Amino acid sequence: MSLRKIVPPTMKELFIKEVERKILSGEWKIGDRLPTEREMAKETNVSRTVINSGLYELAQNGFVEIIPRKGVFVGDYIRNGQLNTLLSIINFNGGxxxxxxxxxxxxxxxxxxxxxxxxxxxxxxxxxxxxxxxxxxxxxxxxxxxxxxxxxxxxxxxxxxxxxxxxxxxxxxxxxxxxxxxxxxxxxxxxxxxxxxxxxxxxxxxxxxxxxxxxxxxxxxxxxxxxxxxxxxxx
Structure with a gap:
């Protein structure tokens, strides 16, 4: 019997999961404005580079919408999401x-x-x-x-x-x-x-x-x- 190699999640993955949790739990609702990158970096103790990269991936999966000069908002992930969005929803529900x-x-x-x-x-x-x-x-x-x-x-x-x-x-x-x-x-x-x-x-x-x-x-x-x-x- 053998065990699979355990790979710890990256800071970006942890940040993405936390934002997805906020959205999928209903704590952050569609249309809500997210804190600024500076505020999120301070709250999570994660670099702004990681925050920026994580938000881009979240936007690709429909969870957030990035509007230049206005901010980042919770997106309509059902209408705009992809297969990875569905997998995130399933994982949030414990599979x-x-x-x-x-x-x-x-x-x-x-x-x-x-x-x-x-x-x-x-x-x-x-x-x-x-x-x-x-x-x-x-x-x-x-x-x-x-x-x-x-x-x-x-x-x-x-x-x-x-x-x-x-x-x-x-x-x-x-x-x-x-x-x-x-x-x-x-x-x-x-x-x-x-x-x-x-x-x-x-x-x-x-x-x-x-x-x-x-x-x-x-x-x-x-x-x-x-x-x-x-x-x-x-x-």
Whole structure:
């Protein structure tokens, strides 16, 4: 058994987390003006350089809006945020999804994953099939849950690549952290990491049966989601 290397957070990361906490807890509301950089540096005992860099990253994720000559204000992070914004919200909730976020994410997964399974069965190449089978074999042999989370994402990415659409794999990559987080959640709640669907899905893609591929992906996703929902929101 081995332990992962522990890396302490930087001052910028700590500053960002503190500002996110203020905003996500409702202590600082949308439209509120933040203290000046000088005031925040004094209060937190952090350099203004770190404060400035942290505010820029917060602005990139929609948490704040920087208006020249006026100041820094709490932003509408739901409208203007990115995937990192969503991850911050999830982490603030202790890794737990609220029901609306859960339903929104799973709706996205069902729609796009099923569509990509359909297109993969239409457009896959022999190399695509070799890659999918290789990943599936590694997943079967792996006894490490963290490695299997990664392999499940690689399998999904391989399906997105097999669609023949150059943009879909980029979309999949942008959701990588979220996909792995969701796989970890399934494992933590349901105590298993299903991979059997991979073989059935590969079979339909190999036979170029797009409708069947879509059905396999839909059945797998909806079954897992319904099962997870019953446990996750039982209270």
């Amino acid at each position: 737990k999804f609220d029901k609306k976020t859960f339903d929104s994410l799973t709706s996205y997964r069902i729609y796009f994953d099923c569509e990509c399974a359909y297109l993969a069965a239409q457009n896959r190449t022999d190399d695509d099939l070799k890659l999918m089978n290789s990943i599936y074999k590694k997943a079967l042999e792996s006894t490490n849950s963290t490695e299997r989370f990664q392999l499940k994402f690689e399998f999904l990415h391989a399906i997105y690549c097999a669609t023949g659409n150059n943009i879909y794999p980029l979309v999949c990559n942008s959701f990588k952290k979220l996909c792995i987080t969701f796989n970890e959640l399934i494992y933590r709640i349901l105590n298993y990491e299903p991979i059997d669907y991979m073989a059935e899905l590969i079979d339909t893609i190999e036979k170029k049966e797009p409708n069947e591929a879509r059905k396999v992906m839909y059945a797998f996703l909806t079954e897992r989601i319904d099962e997870l929902k019953q446990v996750y929101f039982k209270d």
